Amino acid sequence: MIYNLDKINEMAEGDQDFINSVIAVFLEEVPEDMESLEKALLAKDHEQVYKLAHKIKPNVDLLGMEQSRAIALEMETLGKQEASIVEIEKRFPLLKTDINQVIAELKKDFQL
Numbered sequence: 001m002i003y004n005l006d007k008i009n010e011m012a013e014g015d016q017d018f019i020n021s022v023i024a025v026f027l028e029e030v031p032e033d034m035e036s037l038e039k040a041l042l043a044k045d046h047e048q049v050y051k052l053a054h055k056i057k058p059n060v061d062l063l064g065m066e067q068s069r070a071i072a073l074e075m076e077t078l079g080k081q082e083a084s085i086v087e088i089e090k091r092f093p094l095l096k097t098d099i100n101q102v103i104a105e106l107k108k109d110f111q112l
Contacts, residue, residue: 003102004064010079020053023110030059034099037075041089050079051089056095071095092100 005019012018023083033056040048062067071091078088106112 002065002067002098003105006064007062020110021108022041023112026059026061026063027106027112030056030099031103033059035095038092038096041085041092044085046079046082048079049085050076053079056099059100060102063102068095068098068102070099 008019012022033052035048037052037056039068040052053072057069057072057076060072062076071094075091075095077085078091
């Protein structure tokens with residue numbers, strides 16, 4: 001399992017509805033953001049890459065996805081610096097794999 005609910009559990013203070021809500025928002029927003037990020041990379045749109053990576057970062061951080069958070073931060077920084085799209089693209093497959101794995105695990109673990 002590459003996600004960890006410690007941060008959410010701490011914030012929720014035992015409120016299962018809150019936990020379910022955070023998970024639902026993650027499952028709804030992050031796949032859309034990832035699709036948009038992939039399109040931004042194809043369009044070589046540094047500003048969109050920056051904005052989307054910035055938006056994804058707290059969502060993966062909340063689920064304790066340290067590797068994904070680090071990759072999103074790198075992509076955010078490189079997008080802001082208008083670095084080589086090729087350099088930014090190199091990071092995307094691992095981020096996508098991690099997020100897809102967590103989405104599948106969350107759906108299974110929360111019967112969604």
